[in-house]
Amino acid sequence: MLDAAEAGGLPASVEALIGRMTIEEKCGQLNLMPAAWGGGVATALNPPTNGPSFDGQLADVVAGRITGVFNGNGAEMARRMQTAVMRQSRLKIPLIFAADVIHGHRTIFPVPVGEAASFEPDLARRTARVAAYEAAGAGIDWTFFPMVDIARDQRWGRTMEGAGEDPRLGELFAVARVKGFQGDDLTANDAVMACVKHFAAYGAGESGLDYNSVDLSERTLREVYLPPYRAGFGAGAGSGMASFNEIAGIPSHGNPWLLQKILRDEWGYKGFIVGDYTGDEEMIAAGFARDSRDATRIAFLAGVDMSMASNNYWLHLPGLVRDGTVPQEVLDRSVRRVLAAKHMLGLFDDPFRRIDAKREKARTRAKPSLALAREAARRSIVMLKNDGDVLPLSKSAKVALIGPFAEGQHDLNGPWVVYGDNAQAVDLATGVRAAGVASVTVTAGSGVEQALPGGIAAAVAAAQAADVVVLAIGESESMSGEAQSRTEIVVPAPQQELAEAVAKTGKPVVVVLKNGRGLALAGAVRAAPAILVTWFLGSESGHAIADVLFGAYSPSGRLPCSFPYESGQEPYHYAHKATGRPAATLTEPYKAKYRTTLNEALYPFGHGLTYGKIAYSDLRVPATMAWDGTLEVSATVANTGTRAAEEVVQLYVHDRVASITRPVREMKAFRKVALAPGARETVTFRLTRADLEFIGLEMKPTVEPGQFDLWIAPSAQAEGVKGTFELRAA
Template sequence: MRVLYFFFTFFVLSSFSMANPNYPFKQANLPIEKRVDDLLSRMTIEEKALQLSQLMIGPNDNPNNAVTKKQLFNPRIGSFIYFQADVDKRNEYQRVAVEETRLGIPLLFAYDVIHGFRTVYPISIAQACSFNTNLVNEAARMAAAEATASGLNWTFSPMVDVARDPRWGRVSEGYGEDPFVNSAFCVATVKGYQGEDLTAPDTLAACLKHYVGYSESMAGLDYAYTDISDRSMWETYLPPFKAGVDAGVATVMSGFNDINGVPAVCNTFYLKDVLRKRWGFDGAVVSDWGAIQQLKNQGFSSDPLVGGVAALKSGNDIDMESKIYTKIPKMIDNGLINEADIDKAVRNVLRLKFRLGIFENPYTKKVLDPYLKDEYREVAEQLAIESSVLLKNDNVLPLESGQKIYLCGNLLNDKEALLGSWLAHGNTNDVVGIKEGLIAHLNQGSELVDRADEADVIILCIGETKKMSGENGSRSSLQLHNALEVDEYTKFDKPIVLVVGSGRPISYQLLEPKVDAIMHLWQPGVEAGNALAKLIFGIANPSGKLAMTFPRTVGQIPVFYNKHQSARVGNKNWSGLYQDIESTPMYWFGHGLSYTTFSYHDLKINEETLEAKVNVTNTGERKGKETLLWYVIDPEAKITQPLKKLKNFEKIDLEPGETKIVSFHIRPEEHLSYVDSKGAIHLEPGIFYIEVGGLKASLTLD
């Protein structure tokens, strides 16, 4: 049955026919730029305006994206956010665009595939705690395979906003507080989505977001103003985006935020001077949802045409859902913009479409059973295992055989919370629940009991619900809403294992003394139960380390490991420390325990080859994974430097008693330099220190 379509009143379907197949832009053997030139030369102003507009198709599953009335389908729109997974319907939309419009320009179908499409993997902040970029690359590759099988060409991921305020709900979508970690996982994810060839049927165009500084929102409030120094931009917030551009990312999304008085969506300096000119990015830039329209709220202009012109001239190519770029013909008539400005943006959009190969292959072929394959679930489980962080363990875990276990807490019956925010097409029916997983992996002689007073150990599984973090999920407190449940079980005088699920760091200041072990599970995805059970029973060994510092209370925010030194140091009077609590956080970046122990020794630096080497030994009785975090310390510089900066990490496997020599090749321009407020790189001679595993060695650079 044909789908009934609605078109704008100026569009008459019957007046167009498919474009001449002999047009140069139709010739796949021609260079992309020649094809772009030819197609651009044939387009009307109206057609160009529509190529720069993005709307949605299908029911909107994101409550943060306001849609006041039903969207009408126009096949000449450049791209659509496709909320469904119906390949037939998607192909029919595409057929109308390709076969029944004047030039036959295919549509782009986009969606937020953040941590999986149907197979939902751990949230991004959890992925970073794995410190396993290879595993995250695999997860992104598999997510791309599921998404493309459902008709998508483009995902609005990864989010690489360096985040240091856990009150901000969107910390769940990124890779934590460190620019190097964000950069590493950015590259892994981009390459996972895009593969080696964007024309391959199972690859997605990736999108770096939110460019730039969005995570520095005042007071942790979403969509808020950001006040960031120029040097902080170059030192902290820009590097992950640069890494993504260097990795060949196809698209970038500008942020909602106002950067020092100039909103990101129309910020010429960052969009044009830095991204385009300095870095050489030639992909497409898309606004966030309604961001151009929201320039009015930010005090930029109440005239949507003025806002649209500012965004377009600044280098924002695609208008997501503001519907302002559809008014480009009026902007030209009013003398606000010229066609050359429009052509630059259209060229970027057309180039993206040619790079994706959708002119040659506009339709999605149906794939039998594309979701939740065994290998997808295996990666989801392993990533959930390596993402979980053992924060405390007073010799309770792993549980021994023959124990009676009482299992309780809200996470037992809230599978949606285990999937987390931005679950895409994830389904709670696909989730291995916590109780289900523990029953499947119970060790010999152990059993679940129905009463806490009959148990040998209590496993309390509590945490945030899905909606408590993610976009528009800002919170003024880091205390869990159900933290008082711990008090209900301390009266039994039994060992308590606290399992916590969340999309952000939470406050353990009051909880930690009351329990014997803490496993921070984050929001682990479809294999939650299996992953947790294997960790609890010692089938797997915890190896996650925090990618974001956990403060004791919100009063310590912002707190992060790579801060600058205070003018006064030490713990004596007049040191400037907190008077009412410990000034150190609850758990630093990089904290994470194991069921085995590791010893670092013999750290040496060859100053001729600039090779640092260290021996790492598994001194325990279990096989384990250890992540080496290599820091550089620059104690004296003309522009003062952070206490230390992470410059490399590597995860290794060690059998009991095994020793491995691990090396880090120091490249001075990359690892020993710093940037100034204009982004210029400075490398000064002097003494540097390399730190790893609590050891420190000096290096003199002449």
């Protein structure tokens, strides 16, 4: 049994509640349900259920059958439910109100993978802080975020929710987002409890298929997929969420090795774990549980403290406790964890601390929040290509905006937005006109996944009459996100045909991609002289893109996920193994390559250009590193161009010989530096032996003496400046 300290310092009055609670009331504290009075598009985001009416749900909370609800309809709904509980329930245990606040509440920020492209964890902390400020103002205590799953298969739709393919980047953004949501004081009325999800390795589903099986080695799990979770939990996240997938045949909702041995015993985590939407029930279809009662037994004993949406814990857990299948002390332990979270949120002191309709209105889309949304959006944009310095564009140029995303209040916020409204977001045409561009025409040319009658002809005519084409193409909101896996991560055929036709006019084309994942670019899209990756940027989309297009802001984003040459390369990540037959050219026979491309990316992790001209030189790396010492390495980074720039300087290493084969490169650190025209800066990194560790033969972190390659470079494939050093034995 947890003591009071483990439970978060429960006061005696709250601890005493456990002794007064019936088994049913205890199980009710572990039962989370979707709000009957839903908010925004919540009902479309989650599978439909035959839930009760709002009055029926009020009766449930008064009777103690539910611990709280999620994705509800704001402060007024929360006020009515909390009032009913505090006036009419037997024990008056406050409800907890949760929501999917993934990349903003009412003010919408870039999708998380786009925000990760900023390579600025503190930006993520700041946007999470604003999201918490708005959400808490609407009565929300708890968000189901951050998602920290590593995504190395861009076919997976939920790539957009995380920080991409690299564990180090994932760790830093996990910490930043937890701290941003929870703030300095979790009892504050602008703080929201974070939930690290999905535990674990959800992003490694076979074939990039959502909800699919995961089968990987324990070593890969510990080296690649677990570090961001551990970082998020270590940052103080009050809760975690089990993942839909299985690992090596065991569903995460029923995996005590994952939820107990690793999370509790190894990492010492004290918070509570909630299941994902009907995740316990889904073990039946997976062939792991006989029925709902069996699924409840498996999930609860494995370590899922709270059930979401299935109602199983209310229906079956009391009986399992009474017949001795579930020990009473295990039930009490989970109840204590949940009550501890409510206590840490300040709900026992003031159940209404985040419920205030006037505050909700005052905090919605405030000017500073929208200003941050614009800043975050432009910092998330990645310039892949700028041949001939096509960008930035002149405001005096005749600009033809062409494509299904050129204009209109659609597909701006991005997937997984419960409370935001595309009608309040700024589209591209509006942003370009607001930038003061003298001549702008807008032509759709095609739909997202279907041709438009006469669309290509109209687009060609518009291009011919213009000086430059801005081609706004890519994915719609419905093509990315949960349950939106794609077999071909390409620009849809009608848009590709549009691009080919426009390119034939000979006018310079700037491709503005809308996407929630890495894409395989082809034909006229790949050949365009300039390409911007703009993800789904949220409330200030159009203004931010215009800022970059016309030079008010020099692009500073870098890819958090690799763009392959072809879809068939997926799963692809930069930190792959060399194999015993590495390929240097396409013509070498019997090497690790495809018939049409090498095992590398068209645009790799870390890649991105600026309006400056960046050069790397003067690598300084000592020849040796002492076993217990520090290796200080540096390089000079210069902006030889005529425009200011921000460069993301990245440090990679490769262990040449080890008892476990090592990736061709692993990013260990990065630093973003601002460089005026003609400026140069010496960028210094420090490595310790711990930075060189890997999971060894005994499945524990280890490191071995030997030679290491080292790069300070602008991407995972760029040479930058390269050196070597030797780690000497103790």
